[in-house]
Amino acid sequence: MKFYKNLIFIIFISIFASNIIASESDNVSTDSADFNTGNYEDEIFDPLEPVNRAIFSFNNFADKIILEPAAKGYKKLPAPVQSGIGNFLNNLKLPLVVVNQLLQGQGKNAAESSGRFIVNTTAGLFGLIDVAEKIGLEQTQEDFGQTLATWGVGDGFYIVLPIFGPSNVRDTAGMILTYTTDPINAYAVREGEAWLLPLRTATNAIDQRSKIIDEVNALRNNSIDYYAAVRSSYYQNRKAAVLNLDDKSETPLPLISIEFE
Amino acid sequence: MRILYFVIFLSLILPSQSMAQEASKWLKKEIDIILDAYKNESMSNETRFLMIEDTINYNFAGTGIAKFVAGDSWKNANKNTKKEYIKFFKRHLALNIASMMQGYSDQKYSLINSLYDSKNQVTLIDMEIYNDTGSLIVTWRVKKSKERYYVIDLLVADISIVVTKRSEFNSMLKNVNYSLKELNVILKNQNESSYQKLIN
Numbered sequence: 001m002k003f004y005k006n007l008i009f010i011i012f013i014s015i016f017a018s019n020i021i022a023s024e025s026d027n028v029s030t031d032s033a034d035f036n037t038g039n040y041e042d043e044i045f046d047p048l049e050p051v052n053r054a055i056f057s058f059n060n061f062a063d064k065i066i067l068e069p070a071a072k073g074y075k076k077l078p079a080p081v082q083s084g085i086g087n088f089l090n091n092l093k094l095p096l097v098v099v100n101q102l103l104q105g106q107g108k109n110a111a112e113s114s115g116r117f118i119v120n121t122t123a124g125l126f127g128l129i130d131v132a133e134k135i136g137l138e139q140t141q142e143d144f145g146q147t148l149a150t151w152g153v154g155d156g157f158y159i160v161l162p163i164f165g166p167s168n169v170r171d172t173a174g175m176i177l178t179y180t181t182d183p184i185n186a187y188a189v190r191e192g193e194a195w196l197l198p199l200r201t202a203t204n205a206i207d208q209r210s211k212i213i214d215e216v217n218a219l220r221n222n223s224i225d226y227y228a229a230v231r232s233s234y235y236q237n238r239k240a241a242v243l244n245l246d247d248k249s250e251t252p253l254p255l256i257s258i259e260f261e
Numbered sequence: 262m263r264i265l266y267f268v269i270f271l272s273l274i275l276p277s278q279s280m281a282q283e284a285s286k287w288l289k290k291e292i293d294i295i296l297d298a299y300k301n302e303s304m305s306n307e308t309r310f311l312m313i314e315d316t317i318n319y320n321f322a323g324t325g326i327a328k329f330v331a332g333d334s335w336k337n338a339n340k341n342t343k344k345e346y347i348k349f350f351k352r353h354l355a356l357n358i359a360s361m362m363q364g365y366s367d368q369k370y371s372l373i374n375s376l377y378d379s380k381n382q383v384t385l386i387d388m389e390i391y392n393d394t395g396s397l398i399v400t401w402r403v404k405k406s407k408e409r410y411y412v413i414d415l416l417v418a419d420i421s422i423v424v425t426k427r428s429e430f431n432s433m434l435k436n437v438n439y440s441l442k443e444l445n446v447i448l449k450n451q452n453e454s455s456y457q458k459l460i461n
Contacts, residue, residue, distance in 0.1 A: 215418075222353070
């Protein structure tokens with residue numbers, strides 16, 4: 001008897017739960033108030049906009065004539081070569097990633113990143129092969145900009161840096177810290193091989209740019225204000241990075257009602 | 262009693278999972294229509310785009326997105342301006358999506374994860390696009406209404422196309438004193454330029 005009671009209860013709950021979810025999905029509000037959900041543009045403080053736009057135009061021109069063609073050429077290299085270069089550059093970043101993870105109190109991630117560095121530098125032939133990923137040591141990224149944000153430092157205002165592109169005061173400070181404290185850079189300078197620094201930066205830029213050729217072109221060819229589109233994209237991407245969000249559920253999202261015509 | 266709690270838990274979770282799976286199945290069908298159009302070499306570029314535009318317009322909550330993107334300017338515009346804006350915005354959205362999807366047409370993909378977000382009543386579907394050197398995650402946000410699904414946003418590397426468009430349009434609207442009528446002229450010209458780039 002008890003079994004049947006439980007069974008009836010289970011069936012009731014199953015039907016009831018399905019109905020709740022189904023009716024919620026069908027009941028889409030079309031109230032116009034839904035659309036006045038705040039002004040994203042005003043969240044971005046851009047007091048240097050005229051100067052930033054001028055630098056942005058220069059960067060865009062430089063991208064079209066130098067970086068994009070270089071990235072397209074890079075894409076023609078055999079895939080294992082591209083992967084090897086990307087893996088090698090990512091591995092070089094790891095010592096500072098570990099430092100930033102420790103500064104943010106991410107002990108577990110710091111241990112994993114340290115493990116990645118050791119495994120990839122040894123078994124992965126100086127980082128050319130990502131052996132660590134195959135054994136479950138996932139790649140995570142942290143930089144000084146994210147660390148400063150975690151410590152409560154605000155964005156400051158938006159800046160477009162010549163060549164380096166979109167940034168803000170906090171992330172620019174973070175970038176300077178990265179360049180001045182990177183142990184690999186320091187070692188190269190100490191050994192009299194400072195020329196490796198711009199080479200590393202340029203190769204990294206080409207490698208990163210090669211991964212977003214289609215996305216950048218789609219944005220550039222279809223924006224009514226490409227500058228504003230890039231500025232918004234930068235802030236969304238950094239916000240997600242600072243909050244360590246994945247792109248599934250907590251990325252900033254507008255609530256949009258479906259409108260039937 | 263423990264079994265009972267477990268079954269209650271399952272009863273609450275399973276419909277969400279089933280909804281997420283149903284949405285994924287629907288989305289895969291629609292994505293394949295677009296990607297197959299790019300693979301069909303017998304189609305002219307114009308025909309291909311018009312077919313893709315129809316698919317996008319049918320499956321995206323275009324009007325809702327358009328109103329959100331226009332922000333406060335929507336309220337001050339007259340009926341004809343609004344109608345014209347919706348028409349131009351839908352084409353603008355189609356051009357953006359088509360342009361992006363064109364880059365993915367020769368790559369393999371799979372829908373790796375789907376999740377029903379009961380708070381916002383949306384399903385989030387992760388699409389992993391594979392290339393020779395790695396992969397990229399694109400997240401589709403879909404909402405069910407009147408027994409069918411609509412895409413309400415697309416996120417590439419944590420960047421929402423809708424939030425980006427709102428920011429971009431607001432920046433442009435600022436230059437035209439928040440006049441939707443003047444924005445329509447800019448939007449129309451941009452659509453023409455984007456269309457030419459896409460079909461040539």
